[in-house]
Amino acid sequence: ETGVTQSPTHLIKTRGQQVTLRCSSQSGHNTVSWYQQALGQGPQFIFQYYREEENGRGNFPPRFSGLQFPNYSSELNVNALELDDSALYLCASSSNRGIDEKLFFGSGTQLSVL
Amino acid sequence: EDQVTQSPEALRLQEGESSSLNCSYTVSGLRGLFWYRQDPGKGPEFLFTLYSAGEEKEKERLKATLTKKESFLHITAPKPEDSATYLCAVQVSGGGADGLTFGKGTHLIIQP
Numbered sequence: 001e002t003g004v005t006q007s008p009t010h011l012i013k014t015r016g017q018q019v020t021l022r023c024s025s026q027s028g029h030n031t032v033s034w035y036q037q038a039l040g041q042g043p044q045f046i047f048q049y050y051r052e053e054e055n056g057r058g059n060f061p062p063r064f065s066g067l068q069f070p071n072y073s074s075e076l077n078v079n080a081l082e083l084d085d086s087a088l089y090l091c092a093s094s095s096n097r098g099i100d101e102k103l104f105f106g107s108g109t110q111l112s113v114l
Numbered sequence: 115e116d117q118v119t120q121s122p123e124a125l126r127l128q129e130g131e132s133s134s135l136n137c138s139y140t141v142s143g144l145r146g147l148f149w150y151r152q153d154p155g156k157g158p159e160f161l162f163t164l165y166s167a168g169e170e171k172e173k174e175r176l177k178a179t180l181t182k183k184e185s186f187l188h189i190t191a192p193k194p195e196d197s198a199t200y201l202c203a204v205q206v207s208g209g210g211a212d213g214l215t216f217g218k219g220t221h222l223i224i225q226p
Contacts, residue, residue, distance in 0.1 A: 045213025105157030
Protein backbone atom coordinates (compact mmCIF):
# COMPACT_ATOMS: atom_id res chain seq x y z
CA GLU A 1 0.00 0.00 0.00
CA THR A 2 1.58 3.29 -1.08
CA GLY A 3 1.10 6.39 1.02
CA VAL A 4 0.39 9.97 0.00
CA THR A 5 3.23 11.48 -2.02
CA GLN A 6 3.75 15.14 -2.83
CA SER A 7 6.05 16.91 -5.26
CA PRO A 8 8.17 18.90 -5.22
CA THR A 9 9.37 18.82 -1.61
CA HIS A 10 10.70 22.38 -1.73
CA LEU A 11 10.05 25.29 -4.06
CA ILE A 12 11.20 28.90 -4.26
CA LYS A 13 9.17 31.43 -6.24
CA THR A 14 9.01 35.20 -6.51
CA ARG A 15 6.02 37.38 -5.81
CA GLY A 16 3.53 37.47 -8.69
CA GLN A 17 4.51 34.10 -10.12
CA GLN A 18 2.28 31.04 -10.41
CA VAL A 19 2.94 27.62 -8.88
CA THR A 20 1.57 24.08 -9.25
CA LEU A 21 1.91 21.49 -6.50
CA ARG A 22 1.16 17.82 -7.05
CA CYS A 23 -0.21 15.01 -4.91
CA SER A 24 -0.75 11.30 -5.39
CA SER A 25 -3.34 9.96 -3.00
CA GLN A 26 -3.12 6.73 -1.07
CA SER A 27 -4.26 3.63 -2.93
CA GLY A 28 -8.03 3.16 -2.67
CA HIS A 29 -8.76 6.76 -1.62
CA ASN A 30 -11.09 8.93 -3.73
CA THR A 31 -11.06 12.16 -1.70
CA VAL A 32 -8.21 14.65 -1.58
CA SER A 33 -7.97 17.77 0.55
CA TRP A 34 -5.33 20.48 0.67
CA TYR A 35 -4.14 22.40 3.73
CA GLN A 36 -1.80 25.36 4.22
CA GLN A 37 0.41 25.34 7.32
CA ALA A 38 2.27 28.53 8.16
CA LEU A 39 5.24 28.33 10.51
CA GLY A 40 4.13 27.72 14.09
CA GLN A 41 0.47 27.34 13.11
CA GLY A 42 -1.91 24.46 12.62
CA PRO A 43 -2.97 23.44 9.11
CA GLN A 44 -5.71 25.53 7.48
CA PHE A 45 -8.23 23.91 5.14
CA ILE A 46 -8.01 25.16 1.54
CA PHE A 47 -10.39 22.84 -0.34
CA GLN A 48 -11.44 19.26 -0.93
CA TYR A 49 -12.00 17.24 -4.10
CA TYR A 50 -14.18 14.17 -4.43
CA ARG A 51 -14.38 12.28 -7.72
CA GLU A 52 -12.86 15.17 -9.67
CA GLU A 53 -15.15 17.88 -8.29
CA GLU A 54 -14.54 20.47 -5.60
CA ASN A 55 -17.00 19.72 -2.79
CA GLY A 56 -15.78 21.98 0.00
CA ARG A 57 -13.67 25.12 0.35
CA GLY A 58 -12.12 27.08 3.20
CA ASN A 59 -11.53 30.81 3.45
CA PHE A 60 -9.04 31.14 0.62
CA PRO A 61 -9.26 33.48 -2.41
CA PRO A 62 -10.01 32.24 -5.94
CA ARG A 63 -6.35 32.45 -6.94
CA PHE A 64 -6.06 29.15 -5.06
CA SER A 65 -7.49 26.52 -7.40
CA GLY A 66 -7.23 22.80 -7.86
CA LEU A 67 -7.84 19.74 -9.95
CA GLN A 68 -8.44 16.09 -9.27
CA PHE A 69 -7.74 13.54 -11.98
CA PRO A 70 -9.49 10.21 -12.76
CA ASN A 71 -6.77 8.33 -10.86
CA TYR A 72 -7.58 10.59 -7.84
CA SER A 73 -4.25 12.38 -7.92
CA SER A 74 -4.53 16.14 -7.48
CA GLU A 75 -2.95 19.51 -8.18
CA LEU A 76 -3.01 22.75 -6.23
CA ASN A 77 -2.46 25.90 -8.29
CA VAL A 78 -1.72 29.29 -6.81
CA ASN A 79 -1.69 32.38 -9.05
CA ALA A 80 -0.22 35.80 -8.35
CA LEU A 81 1.88 34.59 -5.44
CA GLU A 82 2.13 36.81 -2.38
CA LEU A 83 4.76 36.79 0.36
CA ASP A 84 2.16 35.45 2.83
CA ASP A 85 1.72 32.36 0.67
CA SER A 86 5.03 31.08 2.04
CA ALA A 87 4.06 27.94 3.95
CA LEU A 88 4.03 24.16 4.03
CA TYR A 89 1.29 22.85 1.71
CA LEU A 90 -0.12 19.53 2.80
CA CYS A 91 -2.18 17.12 0.76
CA ALA A 92 -4.35 14.54 2.53
CA SER A 93 -6.39 11.67 1.20
CA SER A 94 -9.31 9.75 2.61
CA SER A 95 -11.82 7.21 1.43
CA ASN A 96 -15.13 8.78 2.36
CA ARG A 97 -16.34 12.10 0.93
CA GLY A 98 -15.63 14.38 3.85
CA ILE A 99 -17.59 12.22 6.26
CA ASP A 100 -14.86 10.25 8.01
CA GLU A 101 -12.03 12.71 8.17
CA LYS A 102 -9.37 10.28 9.20
CA LEU A 103 -6.87 11.90 6.89
CA PHE A 104 -3.64 10.46 5.60
CA PHE A 105 -1.20 13.30 4.99
CA GLY A 106 1.78 13.58 2.72
CA SER A 107 5.01 15.18 3.90
CA GLY A 108 4.14 18.43 2.17
CA THR A 109 5.68 20.95 -0.19
CA GLN A 110 7.58 23.80 1.45
CA LEU A 111 6.91 26.92 -0.63
CA SER A 112 8.97 30.06 -0.17
CA VAL A 113 7.86 33.25 -1.90
CA LEU A 114 10.54 35.95 -2.18
CA GLU B 115 -16.84 30.92 14.13
CA ASP B 116 -15.37 27.54 15.04
CA GLN B 117 -12.33 27.80 17.29
CA VAL B 118 -9.79 25.35 18.66
CA THR B 119 -7.30 26.41 21.35
CA GLN B 120 -4.49 24.19 22.56
CA SER B 121 -2.44 24.57 25.71
CA PRO B 122 0.30 24.72 26.61
CA GLU B 123 2.04 25.90 23.44
CA ALA B 124 5.17 24.02 24.47
CA LEU B 125 5.92 21.45 27.16
CA ARG B 126 9.23 19.96 28.25
CA LEU B 127 9.12 16.79 30.34
CA GLN B 128 11.62 14.33 31.71
CA GLU B 129 11.38 10.77 30.46
CA GLY B 130 8.76 8.96 32.54
CA GLU B 131 7.08 12.18 33.72
CA SER B 132 3.36 11.92 32.87
CA SER B 133 1.30 14.95 31.83
CA SER B 134 -1.74 16.11 29.87
CA LEU B 135 -2.27 18.34 26.85
CA ASN B 136 -5.45 20.37 26.56
CA CYS B 137 -7.66 21.19 23.58
CA SER B 138 -10.65 23.45 24.13
CA TYR B 139 -13.12 24.01 21.33
CA THR B 140 -16.06 26.20 20.38
CA VAL B 141 -18.14 24.87 17.52
CA SER B 142 -21.71 25.09 16.32
CA GLY B 143 -22.06 21.31 16.36
CA LEU B 144 -19.32 18.75 16.82
CA ARG B 145 -19.12 15.84 14.40
CA GLY B 146 -15.76 14.63 15.63
CA LEU B 147 -12.58 15.68 17.44
CA PHE B 148 -9.25 14.45 16.13
CA TRP B 149 -5.74 14.18 17.51
CA TYR B 150 -2.74 14.11 15.20
CA ARG B 151 0.98 13.90 15.81
CA GLN B 152 3.39 15.87 13.60
CA ASP B 153 7.14 15.30 13.46
CA PRO B 154 9.46 17.97 12.02
CA GLY B 155 9.38 18.02 8.21
CA LYS B 156 6.48 15.57 8.05
CA GLY B 157 2.73 15.72 7.63
CA PRO B 158 0.41 15.06 10.57
CA GLU B 159 -0.15 11.42 11.52
CA PHE B 160 -3.58 10.34 12.75
CA LEU B 161 -3.87 9.23 16.38
CA PHE B 162 -7.52 9.27 17.54
CA THR B 163 -11.07 10.31 16.71
CA LEU B 164 -13.57 11.05 19.49
CA TYR B 165 -17.25 11.61 18.76
CA SER B 166 -19.16 12.13 22.01
CA ALA B 167 -18.61 13.43 25.53
CA GLY B 168 -17.32 10.74 27.86
CA GLU B 169 -15.57 8.82 25.11
CA GLU B 170 -11.99 7.65 25.71
CA LYS B 171 -9.43 6.02 23.43
CA GLU B 172 -5.98 4.64 24.13
CA LYS B 173 -2.91 3.81 22.10
CA GLU B 174 0.31 2.75 23.81
CA ARG B 175 1.25 5.58 26.20
CA LEU B 176 -1.46 7.94 24.92
CA LYS B 177 -5.04 8.30 26.09
CA ALA B 178 -7.53 10.80 24.67
CA THR B 179 -10.69 11.93 26.44
CA LEU B 180 -13.55 14.21 25.43
CA THR B 181 -15.99 16.47 27.29
CA LYS B 182 -18.55 18.90 25.86
CA LYS B 183 -16.00 21.73 25.82
CA GLU B 184 -12.54 20.19 25.71
CA SER B 185 -10.38 17.19 25.07
CA PHE B 186 -7.29 15.97 26.87
CA LEU B 187 -4.39 13.95 25.58
CA HIS B 188 -2.80 12.16 28.51
CA ILE B 189 0.76 10.92 28.10
CA THR B 190 1.84 8.27 30.60
CA ALA B 191 5.52 7.61 31.26
CA PRO B 192 6.63 9.25 28.01
CA LYS B 193 9.77 8.31 26.10
CA PRO B 194 12.00 10.56 23.98
CA GLU B 195 10.39 9.18 20.81
CA ASP B 196 7.11 10.75 21.93
CA SER B 197 8.64 14.17 21.24
CA ALA B 198 6.56 15.84 18.52
CA THR B 199 3.90 18.51 17.96
CA TYR B 200 0.45 17.26 18.89
CA LEU B 201 -2.42 18.80 16.94
CA CYS B 202 -6.09 18.83 17.85
CA ALA B 203 -8.75 19.35 15.18
CA VAL B 204 -12.54 19.44 14.97
CA GLN B 205 -15.01 18.68 12.26
CA VAL B 206 -18.40 20.31 12.57
CA SER B 207 -21.72 18.72 11.75
CA GLY B 208 -23.86 20.13 8.97
CA GLY B 209 -23.25 17.90 6.00
CA GLY B 210 -20.78 20.03 4.10
CA ALA B 211 -17.20 19.04 3.31
CA ASP B 212 -15.73 21.84 5.39
CA GLY B 213 -12.51 20.15 6.31
CA LEU B 214 -10.92 20.12 9.72
CA THR B 215 -10.28 23.15 11.91
CA PHE B 216 -6.93 22.70 13.64
CA GLY B 217 -5.44 24.27 16.74
CA LYS B 218 -1.88 25.59 16.72
CA GLY B 219 -0.56 22.50 18.45
CA THR B 220 1.48 21.67 21.55
CA HIS B 221 5.19 21.18 20.99
CA LEU B 222 6.22 18.36 23.33
CA ILE B 223 9.85 17.60 24.20
CA ILE B 224 10.74 14.54 26.26
CA GLN B 225 14.25 14.68 27.70
CA PRO B 226 16.13 11.43 28.45
